Amino acid sequence: MSKVLLVEDEQVLSSAFKLVLEKAGYKVKTASDGMQALELTTAFKPDLILLDLLMPVMDGFEFLRKFNIQTPKSRPVIVVLSNLQDDKNIKMTKDLGVQEYIVKSELTPSSLVAIVRQHTA
Amino acid sequence: MQQEDHYDLITVIKQLQESAKETVEERIKAEALFTSIGDGAMVTDEKGRVTKVNKTALELLGFSRKELMGKWFPGAVVALNSEGEPIEAMERPLTLVFLSGKTVSQKARYVKKDGGQLPVYITVSPIVLEDKPIGAIEVFRDISREDEIDRLKSEFISTASHQLRTPLSAINTYANMLSGGFQGELTKGQEKYLNIIIKASARMNELISTLLDISRIEAGKISHNPEKIDILALINGIITEQKRMAEIKKIKITVQHKKNLPVVISDPLLLGEIYSNLISNAIKYTPKKGRVDIELKVSQNELIFSVKDTGYGIPAALHNRIFTKFFRAENAARHETTGTGLGLYLAWQIAEVLGGRLWFKSRENVGSTFYFALPIEADST
Known part of the structure; x- marks a missing residue:
């Protein structure tokens, strides 16, 4: 069973995405900021991280920088789910090792499952 | 010498003196005019060396007259593009004017003597004497304030879009979850209402994306990544995306093209946005059982x-407003209430980025034909 770490500060979205992914057969843990996510990457060892960018305590960009130093080898795939949509942020996350950038408000439960399936296959 | 000749000579000399005085006066006036231009202005010879520069230009750039006079301007003052990279000499308006013989305008940032940057709008025109270019005149306007307003506007739109999308994500996710049976089976009525919510949230999303695109394009921030494009695959992909809307309205879509289409090098996302906009408008503003014919030439x-x-169709009186922001023709809005009035404006802006031409022919109650001409290499067939 593939493991997904969902990093999202909006509780309403976090619980919905968790429910959708668990129903599709994934093991899901959630973190509400980058700091919690960093701790969970070591303990949970996810195959995929779904990462929001604008979060309190530690945002997604900071998480990526710290994560890149902390986990140099056998890193999980990271997909950004954000409602920010400008070329500068997209490029910055790609430079920080993100595989895909998804605009969150365009996501549906079935497209979320399809994205996770594609990256954990 | 006869007296008559003597008088003639005096008249001629007087006329010459008068004419010389007028010439000097004209020169002084021209000089004063040049010096008083509120924008930075300078004149170069046919090699781009500064032969005249006004006070405003010196004040704006921080150089002394001596530091610029006689210097090759692209070498003396560095210009940066919107990314902050130096603009190559070959791409500077002064060079482009000498190459094309036409007036060239460009937005750039001049690097001042103290290292600071000055956002400017530059217009350079050739000076032609007896059909020969003898130099160029450059006028540049300080657009710091416009730039700042643009930046604040973009920042506002970007933040507002993000904030609008946050609740929209929840609406979209939960409506789709309900529709997907996460809370049990739905009645037909519930499903119908949910579909309305899902469609409305998709429209809202689309509107926000369009606003973001416009704000990026207006700020000159849209990235243009040309690559080889399979034009037919691009168009067929767009038709597949819009097939459902055409099927519901029983609209027939055809595509005609010659056998060997040329290799097209352009940005597929931007080009796709124009094609998609024009095709979806055609479907949207055509009544049931109509036709949409696409052609590539x-x-x-x-x-x-x-x-x-x-x-x-578009009423003739409205033809000149069709590419303006938020404009919707009344007759179209009466039939189709979901448009934003931004699609054609965005297409027009993108057409400019791609260096193409966008135009249309239309008759009310008969139909419209929209055209987009994209420049291609001469030997790319």
Whole structure:
């Protein structure tokens, strides 16, 4: 069973995405900021991280920088789910090792499952 | 010498003196005019060396007259593009004017003597004497304030879009979850209402994306990544995306093209946005059982895409407003309430980025044909 770490500060979205992914057969843990996510990457060892960018305590960009130093080898795939949509942020996350950038408000439960399936296959 | 000749000579000398005085006065006036221009202005010779520069230009750039006079301007003052990279000499308006013989305008940032940057709008025109270019005149305007307003506007739109999308994500996710049976089976009525919510949230999303695109394009921030494009695959992909809307309205879509289409090098996302906009408008503003005919033609050095519909058409009095922001023709809005009035404006802006031409022909109650001509390489067939 593939493991997904969902990093999202909006509780309403976090619980919905968790429910959708668990129903599709994934093991899901959630973190509400980058700091919690960093701790969970070591303990949970996810195959995929779904990462929001604008979060309190530690945002997604900071998480990526710290994560890149902390986990140099056998890193999980990271997909950004954000409602920010400008070329500068997209490029910055790609430079920080993100595989895909998804605009969150365009996501549906079935497209979320399809994205996770594609990256954990 | 006879007296008559003597008088003639005096008249001629007087006339010459008068004319010389007028010439000097004209020169002084021209000089004063040049010096008083509120924008930075300078004149170069045919090699781009500064021969005249006004006070405003010196004040704006921080250089002394001595530091610029006689210097090759692209070498003396560095210009940066919107990314902050130096603009190559070959791409500077002064060079482009000498190459094309036409007036060239450009937005750039001049690097001042103290290292600071000055956002400017530059216009350079050739000076032609007896059909020969003898130099160029450059006028540049300080657009710091406009730039700042643009930056604040973009920042506002970007933040507002993000904030609008946050609740929209929840609406979209939960509505789709309900529709997907996460809370049990739905009645037909519940499903119908949910579909309305899902469609409305998709429209809202689309509107926000369009606003973001416009704000990026207006700020000159849109990235243009040209690559080889399979034009037919691009168009067929767009038709597949919009097939459902055409099927519901029983609209027939056809595509005509010659066998060997040229290799097109352009940005697929931007080009797709124009095609998609024109095709979806054709479907949207055509009544049931109508036709939408797409055609691809090659004419000289352009690939001409056209989409012809049997739709409501645009009243002649409104033709000149069709590409303006938020404009919707009343007759179209009466039939189709979901448009934003931004699609054609965005297409027009993108057409400019791609260096193409966008135009249309239309008759009310008969239909419209929209054309987009994209420049292609001469030997790319």
